[in-house]
Amino acid sequence: MDIKSYLSEKKSLVEAHMCKSIGDKDIPETLRRAMQYSLDAGGKRIRPVLVMAGAEAVGGDAQSVLPVAVAMEMIHTFSLIHDDLPCMDDDDLRRGRPTCHKVYGEALALLAGDALLTLAFSWLASAHDCTAAQRARLVCVAARAAGSQGMVGGQVADLEATGQAPDEQRLAFVHTHKTGDLITASLQAGGIAGNGTDGQIAALAALGEQLGLAFQYVDDILDCTADAETLGKTPGKDTAAGKLTAVAVYGLEGARERATAHTAAAHAVLKARNWQNTLLGALAEYVTARTS
Amino acid sequence: MDIKSYLSEKKSLVEAHMCKSIGDKDIPETLRRAMQYSLDAGGKRIRPVLVMAGAEAVGGDAQSVLPVAVAMEMIHTFSLIHDDLPCMDDDDLRRGRPTCHKVYGEALALLAGDALLTLAFSWLASAHDCTAAQRARLVCVAARAAGSQGMVGGQVADLEATGQAPDEQRLAFVHTHKTGDLITASLQAGGIAGNGTDGQIAALAALGEQLGLAFQYVDDILDCTADAETLGKTPGKDTAAGKLTAVAVYGLEGARERATAHTAAAHAVLKARNWQNTLLGALAEYVTARTS
Numbered sequence: 001m002d003i004k005s006y007l008s009e010k011k012s013l014v015e016a017h018m019c020k021s022i023g024d025k026d027i028p029e030t031l032r033r034a035m036q037y038s039l040d041a042g043g044k045r046i047r048p049v050l051v052m053a054g055a056e057a058v059g060g061d062a063q064s065v066l067p068v069a070v071a072m073e074m075i076h077t078f079s080l081i082h083d084d085l086p087c088m089d090d091d092d093l094r095r096g097r098p099t100c101h102k103v104y105g106e107a108l109a110l111l112a113g114d115a116l117l118t119l120a121f122s123w124l125a126s127a128h129d130c131t132a133a134q135r136a137r138l139v140c141v142a143a144r145a146a147g148s149q150g151m152v153g154g155q156v157a158d159l160e161a162t163g164q165a166p167d168e169q170r171l172a173f174v175h176t177h178k179t180g181d182l183i184t185a186s187l188q189a190g191g192i193a194g195n196g197t198d199g200q201i202a203a204l205a206a207l208g209e210q211l212g213l214a215f216q217y218v219d220d221i222l223d224c225t226a227d228a229e230t231l232g233k234t235p236g237k238d239t240a241a242g243k244l245t246a247v248a249v250y251g252l253e254g255a256r257e258r259a260t261a262h263t264a265a266a267h268a269v270l271k272a273r274n275w276q277n278t279l280l281g282a283l284a285e286y287v288t289a290r291t292s
Numbered sequence: 293m294d295i296k297s298y299l300s301e302k303k304s305l306v307e308a309h310m311c312k313s314i315g316d317k318d319i320p321e322t323l324r325r326a327m328q329y330s331l332d333a334g335g336k337r338i339r340p341v342l343v344m345a346g347a348e349a350v351g352g353d354a355q356s357v358l359p360v361a362v363a364m365e366m367i368h369t370f371s372l373i374h375d376d377l378p379c380m381d382d383d384d385l386r387r388g389r390p391t392c393h394k395v396y397g398e399a400l401a402l403l404a405g406d407a408l409l410t411l412a413f414s415w416l417a418s419a420h421d422c423t424a425a426q427r428a429r430l431v432c433v434a435a436r437a438a439g440s441q442g443m444v445g446g447q448v449a450d451l452e453a454t455g456q457a458p459d460e461q462r463l464a465f466v467h468t469h470k471t472g473d474l475i476t477a478s479l480q481a482g483g484i485a486g487n488g489t490d491g492q493i494a495a496l497a498a499l500g501e502q503l504g505l506a507f508q509y510v511d512d513i514l515d516c517t518a519d520a521e522t523l524g525k526t527p528g529k530d531t532a533a534g535k536l537t538a539v540a541v542y543g544l545e546g547a548r549e550r551a552t553a554h555t556a557a558a559h560a561v562l563k564a565r566n567w568q569n570t571l572l573g574a575l576a577e578y579v580t581a582r583t584s
Binding site: 022025027030032035082085086087088105106108111121122125132135137144152157 | 323397407409423425452
């Protein structure tokens, strides 16, 4: 199977499973709709695909880790809803659709985000093909990646860096935590739920760290170089908003060199585990070589 | 030991443990401060005390369930921070101190709430004196109580009921989910972490449901009858804001009758388990007979 078919097949699996994820018992209808609206917003579903690819790399089954994959997408979706709120990035559109708070109002968007974050932990703690030890470990890994030492901490650092002089250390912190940690946690979670050994799970984490950084460098480069049509969103937005980006710190060439270096480091991890010819290898290629 | 000493001793234990709970490694300093500010805001610490009392009722040790108790207070604190935000209740003061967003700004308050909710799950999933099965179960119980089928769902129903005609069914939904579920989950969590039997844990849940309802009826009654000094906050605020309250639905006498009925039901559960002379019995008395 080539990477495009793999991605599209796994994306369909995730989306089919996600439809059933919220339930309806005892949930106010507007809240259910606001949660579903944001989950349905599409995107590449990179994080759940990484969960499934991580599970397959350690000999596990993609289908049986679906609840874990969906949970990681819920955490990602929660972060997008809160990120778009007026007190944060104040975005009206996401992937061409009105953002959650534009459709449902700020209060409901805030609560839909809270509910999706909470639901993710509920799914991880009850993932049916996992042992209790795996379930507790999945919650720990996801919570660390999502919270004050992970994504939320990265968002705070990103907010505080906006409008400040470009700074290498700050950039590394934002890149690692704001985007990288959840990518790393997705691969780790796949390894854990797929019954990987500790060595395999550590290798998946190391791969995730490099991929996350490469992904973020590519993102910063594209914001400067791609046209709106290729990118699917307004280019130059981060720079215009005074955001700290890799291009601001290292220049375009420097950022490209670093993207290449992290991609190479990711491939070194793949090679050491003999994973370079698996779909995980193709996925690493895809994540880092993307143009949008 | 009398109930006042018990409460004050347990409150001190929780607050001492909470100081160490956030940590500082890899957390932006402002985020850590915003989280700590809200955790430090005081209050009666009813939920963590219920965790400890629940554990003791089933023969467990209050000290060893402290991480679980602190986690429940983190979930409660997250909900207060988000509740106070301008897009929600827009409160400037809580317990006489400026609310989190008044001190740290809206973005940081939003993220501090997100971080505390996430940290709670991390603590539950790694509670050191629990087995993996207990830890996974604690996450499930807390997530259900906090999320779309619990507290968050109750908040949505509460928002939607504001300004509407008094409605019995809606009131029951708001009372059960907005406040009751986390009180119930705190007792359940104490039973789980304290190695209670399934029968004991179910009895704690039944007790929690009755106590939660009684607590909420008393709250609505006090909003109408207490003076500002006794209450420590402005009385009549809920009524003035057009909130759905028990007094609006049943009148003052009807609300009092229902508070008494739920208190009696709570005592029936205590009696059936022979818990009426334990500190759990005294705590039930305290929660329902309070004047502020």
